[in-house]
């Protein structure tokens with residue numbers, strides 16, 4: 001019993017309990033059941049839209065936009081973060097502008113993005129990229145600043161400088177920080193993807209949820225939200241698996257430092 | 260002595276300025292190093308030993324004077340010399356295995372084929388007796404082993420000159436003896452020229468063909484002592500030879516005076532105060 005209480009099954013059991021509570025609250029009418037369907041009905045709807053292919057028809061465009069935007073944002077974030085961390089002039093040039101732009105909540109510039117890029121994929125990808133960019137930028141910059149100077153000097157003794165130094169030493173050294181930024185950005189990308197699809201779209205999971213709500217297809221609406229939970233969870237797990245693989249050295253290294 | 264020494268340090272001065280304050284670390288150091296010699300530099304802590312070695316390694320410009328290797332002025336890390344950092348745990352790349360760490364210098368300094376790199380890497384891993392640890396990461400190894408990786412990485416580039424800054428200062432006594440023997444063996448087998456910075460007078464005398472004592476900052480050469488002890492040296496018997504003790508007496512006496520640890524009869528009282536070194 002004690003083992004069970006300490007294990008992750010405790011948390012899983014709690015989720016199951018919440019779902020049962022949901023089911024009962026709807027079945028016995030504790031909550032107005034018109035906008036609060038039974039969870040079993042939600043899962044049935046989820047199953048139906050999955051087998052009919054409707055769900056994937058909405059999910060693919062969403063995931064495509066999200067990843068396109070995410071990777072563009074990450075690429076620019078890493079690149080500019082490395083440059084800002086390595087060159088004082090670039091830092092002085094770009095730091096104020098990033099500090100001004102960063103605090104603006106992403107939804108605020110949707111209208112501007114629509115004006116310039118329309119309401120199609122370009123706008124959404126831009127939004128996602130822009131929002132994913134900042135966490136990666138800041139963390140890459142910190143990563144570069146925290147590279148041990150002895151590692152850089154060691155490379156210098158072997159005649160390594162310039163872009164080779166950046167690529168061979170600075171980038172791997174900063175990679176734990178970069179991954180942290182990328183993990184934050186992944187969550188941000190998911191949020192901005194949904195927002196941008198709710199503002200203006202003719203497909204995508206965000207559009208699907210909003211359209212279901214407007215068409216009083218409440219079960220489908222909840223099914224869409226549950227889908228997002230599953231997608232978000234899966235993306236995070238995949239990300240962690242990749243991070244654990246790529247940064248296996250870092251975990252061993254930090255553990256060793258602590259001893 | 261020939262007209263142009265192999266490595267020459269001429270009136271090297273170094274002044275650091277930070278926050279508007281200027282510290283003169285080196286006040287004009289002159290030193291000629293013959294090819295194939297083993298020179299140790301000792302001196303009070305903070306006198307500028309690391310500074311001097313880094314200038315020789317081309318990692319830092321001097322404020323005045325110059326360093327030449329085979330008559331070429333050192334302005335950047337010279338191909339002939341490799342510098343081994345004191346902080347070896349921070350100098351090895353934690354994301355690279357032992358094999359990749361040792362290969363790193365080679366890959367960047369020489370145009371070798373993949374096979375060439377592999378062969379050379381294994382040769383030098385073998386030379387420092389780390390066979391079987393190729394796939395380990397540095398942080399999985401003991402301090403002494405990590406230092407051997409750093410030495411193998413430097414030597415794999417086949418430099419003529421090995422510059423080492425207190426390489427044995429953070430390992431236990433027995434490991435230190437092992438590393439001293441390793442460096443002595445490599446120096447003899449590979450015909451290297453070694454410049455070693457250390458705070459350990461005994462180590463300096465035991466290993467070297469010449470011991471140079473720097474004065475307190477701003478440092479100048481205060482003693483330049485050729486060490487005439489037979490090779491191969493032996494950790495026990497060499498250290499018992501009267502001449503060894505004589506050298507030790509002179510160097511410690513000078514150091515203690517410089518540190519203000521003994522006065523007047525410094526040289527005579529030095530051996531008794533050995534624990535303080």
Ligand SMILES: Nc1ncnc2c1ncn2[C@@H]1O[C@H](COP(=O)(O)OP(=O)(O)O)[C@@H](O)[C@H]1O
Pocket residue numbers: 275276277282284302303304305306307308309310311476
């Ligand atoms: N980067 C630096 N900036 C300012 N002062 C320095 C710097 N590096 C060393 N110094 C000063 O120069 C002197 C010599 O330092 P160092 O060469 O490290 O001495 P040693 O290796 O003999 O202990 C010391 O007084 C030290 O404080």
Ligand SMILES: [Mg+2]
Pocket residue numbers: 308309310
């Ligand atoms: Mg030092």
